[in-house]
Amino acid sequence: MNTNIFDRRLWKRFWEIARMYWFSEEKWRARGVLTLLLVLLFGFTALNVMLNFVGRDFMTALAEKNLPEFNKALLLYLGAFIVATPVSVFYSFIRKKLGINWRLWLTTYFLGKYFENRAYYHINDDKNIDNPDQRISQDISSFTVTSLAFLSILFFSLVQLISFVGILWSISMTLVLVLLAYAVIGTVVTMFFGKRLINLNFQQLRREADFRYGLIHIRDNVESIAFYRGEYREKNQVKERLREAIGNLRMLIGWERNLEFFTKGYEYIILVLPIVVMAPLYFSGQIKFGVVTQAESAFVQVLGALSIIVSQFEQLSNFAAGITRLETFDTALDQPMAKATTEAPVIESREESRLALDRVTLQTPNYQQTLLRDATAEVPSGKGLLIAGASGAGKSSVLRAIAGLWNAGEGRISRPPLQEMLFLPQRPYMVLGSLREQLLYPHLEQEATDDELRDVLEKVNLADLPERVGGLDAELDWGHLLSLGEQQRLAFARLLLTRPHYAILDEATSALDVNNEAQLYGRLQGSGTTYVSVGHRPSLLAYHDKVLELRGRGDWQLMTTEKFRASLSH
Numbered sequence: 419m420n421t422n423i424f425d426r427r428l429w430k431r432f433w434e435i436a437r438m439y440w441f442s443e444e445k446w447r448a449r450g451v452l453t454l455l456l457v458l459l460f461g462f463t464a465l466n467v468m469l470n471f472v473g474r475d476f477m478t479a480l481a482e483k484n485l486p487e488f489n490k491a492l493l494l495y496l497g498a499f500i501v502a503t504p505v506s507v508f509y510s511f512i513r514k515k516l517g518i519n520w521r522l523w524l525t526t527y528f529l530g531k532y533f534e535n536r537a538y539y540h541i542n543d544d545k546n547i548d549n550p551d552q553r554i555s556q557d558i559s560s561f562t563v564t565s566l567a568f569l570s571i572l573f574f575s576l577v578q579l580i581s582f583v584g585i586l587w588s589i590s591m592t593l594v595l596v597l598l599a600y601a602v603i604g605t606v607v608t609m610f611f612g613k614r615l616i617n618l619n620f621q622q623l624r625r626e627a628d629f630r631y632g633l634i635h636i637r638d639n640v641e642s643i644a645f646y647r648g649e650y651r652e653k654n655q656v657k658e659r660l661r662e663a664i665g666n667l668r669m670l671i672g673w674e675r676n677l678e679f680f681t682k683g684y685e686y687i688i689l690v691l692p693i694v695v696m697a698p699l700y701f702s703g704q705i706k707f708g709v710v711t712q713a714e715s716a717f718v719q720v721l722g723a724l725s726i727i728v729s730q731f732e733q734l735s736n737f738a739a740g741i742t743r744l745e746t747f748d749t750a751l752d753q754p755m756a757k758a759t760t761e762a763p764v765i766e767s768r769e770e771s772r773l774a775l776d777r778v779t780l781q782t783p784n785y786q787q788t789l790l791r792d793a794t795a796e797v798p799s800g801k802g803l804l805i806a807g808a809s810g811a812g813k814s815s816v817l818r819a820i821a822g823l824w825n826a827g828e829g830r831i832s833r834p835p836l837q838e839m840l841f842l843p844q845r846p847y848m849v850l851g852s853l854r855e856q857l858l859y860p861h862l863e864q865e866a867t868d869d870e871l872r873d874v875l876e877k878v879n880l881a882d883l884p885e886r887v888g889g890l891d892a893e894l895d896w897g898h899l900l901s902l903g904e905q906q907r908l909a910f911a912r913l914l915l916t917r918p919h920y921a922i923l924d925e926a927t928s929a930l931d932v933n934n935e936a937q938l939y940g941r942l943q944g945s946g947t948t949y950v951s952v953g954h955r956p957s958l959l960a961y962h963d964k965v966l967e968l969r970g971r972g973d974w975q976l977m978t979t980e981k982f983r984a985s986l987s988h
Contacts, residue, residue, distance in 0.1 A: 478708030778829035791972030807968030
């Protein structure tokens, strides 16, 4: 975990993430807005320099009771305030607008990588990537907003430094030397106290995300928890995550307290230090009172520019933690699926106009267990293959291999392009959208009339569903509204509506009665679709021509349905 703010590799990774936007197709627009932002910052600094001199004359006139000079300086003050107000407002607006544009582009970019090559699926097995939803939604937002904030601070501090150090040097070289020594001491002490803060901030982001995920998990499984009466266990699980977050937070605020003991004193001393240094010159009559206040103002401005680490350390530590989370996330998304090597062979996947296994040995992704050994089988066009076997034998894993989700092992799988295949899992995926979108998913661009949609619902015994929920365009929480049996029938409606060349069904009728199952598989048989099913029910044999029986420990046997049925009777 790289969270050291002085580590060059961290900032190199920051630049690799940041440059995506600034060298993208939006680069000229982005750079133009950034230039305008810096011009406004420069103008704001110029106003500060002018106010420094006006403030000197203002305080001198006040001390000497010079009313004309006092009124003149006051008018200059008012004029500067009139100009500074729109500059400050537009600077804040443009920075926020640029941050929004950057966030939109970067989030879209990460979403593209997240869904490319099913990275969202494979990344679930990466223990180093916790809560990808938080990294996409919050960490990217924080990255863009904080990056612009620190860029503004750095540019502003640099201009302030250049502008005011000359003023300070012309007043007192001793004050400049005191200033440099004070800034160096402040930075060193802050780093000494603050090292621990960086790791604690990183851990806090993770603990808070884990706590939130625990609550979301409960919300998504309320009915199952209620049936099991699992409230006690779930409450304890969430409370444990809360304790971990609070425990880390307590350590975090403890270290922040230690740091603040120094930083608060550091800030208070600034109030008197320049005056103490300049007092001898004032009392000896070498400078006027306004010069003392001018020196104090310039001292504060330059010290602020030199003490960025002291004043922004907590924000920097949060920022470093966020960069690290995005770095690991981006790296994980870039990692391709395992490639064939002597130590880690993979199954070859080839696109053909058939579905077949050729001497396939399938292993779990960690290569610790062999589920299928040297299997060869082909599904005849327009026919059905049933994958049977005891629970845990690897039936669903074979489907994952066909879909390209698992590839640990050897051999070759020939299959048509994935867009010609439709997979029906045991618990269908209910999209966030209307009933119409449920039926058309995943081919939402497919055109279908209301009559066609109602007809397919009737074929799966859901004819009354549109009227029951308020029409085809009703948007409801389908995963909770519909029973599992209704969801499985709705998924079959997708299958009948899409009419894919190949269908893969993983216990897709497990929640249905035998009559509904017979009706659905009867329609599937008559559609001309080639299909592979996983299931335990003997009733499924009637709709398949061959059976691939998995017998555990990699053993298998391919036989006709009649032969398999006969084996069950012995």
